[in-house]
Amino acid sequence: xxxxxxxxxxxxxxxxxxxxxxxxxxxxxxxxxxxxxxxxxxxxxxxxxxxxxxxxxxxxxxxxxxxxxxxxxxxxxxxxxxxxxxxxxxxxxxxxxxxxxxxxxxxxxxxxxxxxxxxxxxxxxxxxxxxxxxxxxxxxxxxxxxxxxxxxxxxxxxxxxxxxxxxxxxxxxxxxxxxxxxxxxxxxxxxxxxxxxxxxxxxxxxxxxxxxxxxxxxxxxxxxxxxxxxxxxxxxxxxxxxxxxxxxxxxxxxxxxxxxxxxxxxxxxxxxxxxxxxxxxxxxxxxxxxxxxxxxxxxxxxxxxxx
Ligand SMILES: C[S@@+](CC[C@H](N)C(=O)[O-])C[C@H]1O[C@@H](n2cnc3c(N)ncnc32)[C@H](O)[C@@H]1O
Numbered sequence: 001x002x003x004x005x006x007x008x009x010x011x012x013x014x015x016x017x018x019x020x021x022x023x024x025x026x027x028x029x030x031x032x033x034x035x036x037x038x039x040x041x042x043x044x045x046x047x048x049x050x051x052x053x054x055x056x057x058x059x060x061x062x063x064x065x066x067x068x069x070x071x072x073x074x075x076x077x078x079x080x081x082x083x084x085x086x087x088x089x090x091x092x093x094x095x096x097x098x099x100x101x102x103x104x105x106x107x108x109x110x111x112x113x114x115x116x117x118x119x120x121x122x123x124x125x126x127x128x129x130x131x132x133x134x135x136x137x138x139x140x141x142x143x144x145x146x147x148x149x150x151x152x153x154x155x156x157x158x159x160x161x162x163x164x165x166x167x168x169x170x171x172x173x174x175x176x177x178x179x180x181x182x183x184x185x186x187x188x189x190x191x192x193x194x195x196x197x198x199x200x201x202x203x204x205x206x207x208x209x210x211x212x213x214x215x216x217x218x219x220x221x222x223x224x225x226x227x228x229x230x231x232x233x234x235x236x237x238x239x240x241x242x243x244x245x246x247x248x249x250x251x252x253x254x255x256x257x258x259x260x261x262x263x264x265x266x267x268x269x270x271x272x273x274x275x276x277x278x279x280x281x282x283x284x285x286x287x288x289x290x291x292x293x294x295x296x297x298x299x300x301x302x303x304x305x306x307x
Pocket of ligand 1: 087088089090113114115116117118119120121137138139140143167168169170184185186187191
């Protein structure tokens, strides 16, 4: 049985063409591609790539200046944070959430927009595998090119499950029977009609947005279009810990904000979304509220607020 695309590049002794991530004594990372006969230069001397070719991962190399570097293959989270960027990438912590809560499974048919730098595309391709289908849409040709290079460098060539289209999702989406749609863009609400036609009943729409105003508009628009269940919205924060003797505490620095996530599921055709039983907080739809559900103060499209 042949190995899944990219798997051979993730295990075994280092080979020519592998990416290597070096860690120096201060914990700084340097990434390069192994080439026979080449040298890796640092400000404290150099070492030949040949020393690593054939060596196991986790080897230590010394430069001519006697500085030790630990050599490992970059993990996908390392790779996406160090690869060339067009647009801002989906951070690994959010990619992990998307894989889990958008329920990405091997063999899934997935649509994604925009592609940006190809970070999320790489995570999605690994999760759906060679038998799945990922159709990615990106409106900017220059970003699509960067993404294609990043994804192909990671997998060691084209991925059999990947199709990349340059253009706006809402104007080009032609896929049907799609299991999952992931939107990472400024205005996901512009794509809802096209997305609702592509998704299978029970399929999942997952949106990643950077600001609260985008989040609110996306949720209200999903409610308004009427063929999804009630969206779930959340964010995640990762706080790393410093552990040194008795000094066991959170790191002083962290990534405080990346984006918000939301998911909603496609209902069967012709089905009305069930009544929301939650009573809106007092003032949620007060006179300052101008969103799509501003309906005379009840804030509801599905009947009066139960008293
Ligand atoms: C934040 S980036 C996406 C980053 C990407 N998910 C990643 O992990 O590298 C947003 C991208 O969406 C693209 N975009 C915005 N609206 C779009 C649309 N309607 N259709 C297709 N692409 C769109 C932008 O050009 C931009 O490249």
